[in-house]
Amino acid sequence: MNFRVITMAGVLLALAGCTTTSISKNGIESRWNGQPAGAFFAKFGPPTADTASGGTTLYTWRGGYKTRTVAAVYEDLGDGKKGKLLKPARSEYLRCEVQLTVSSDYVIRSVRTLLDKPGTDGGKSYCEEFLTAE
Secondary structure (H helix, E strand, O other): OHHHHHHHHHHHHHHHHHHOOOOOOOHHHHHHOOOEHHHHHHHHOOOOEEEEEOOEEEEEEEEEEEEEEEOOEEEEEEOOEEEEEEEOOEEEEEEEEEEEEEEOOOEEEEEEEEEOOOOHHHOOOHHHHHHHOO
């Protein structure tokens, strides 16, 4: 009977350890979780704000300012001919804003995107492209 209780307790502890393991939600977290915050700030510039919260610090970072031109879309008449204008050309002003949760030993524990633009043609978001580029 005691052997069963000890075995069951061991299995429950093992399962509890599995459920608390964090899984990265996106490419930004995959790239930066567990990395030194100094490496992030050295590559992209200093944070704009910081807030102490218990044993961690929340840093807000803004950057990656860029203008992207989106081409006009025309009706397709076939044989390479264009019809009437469906969507005019436009400029998109891009920037990225993230909040980094950094532990007391200055290691990034999580990255939360605060401001972002979707990627073109269903691809990566702008922040993911910018912050994961080598």
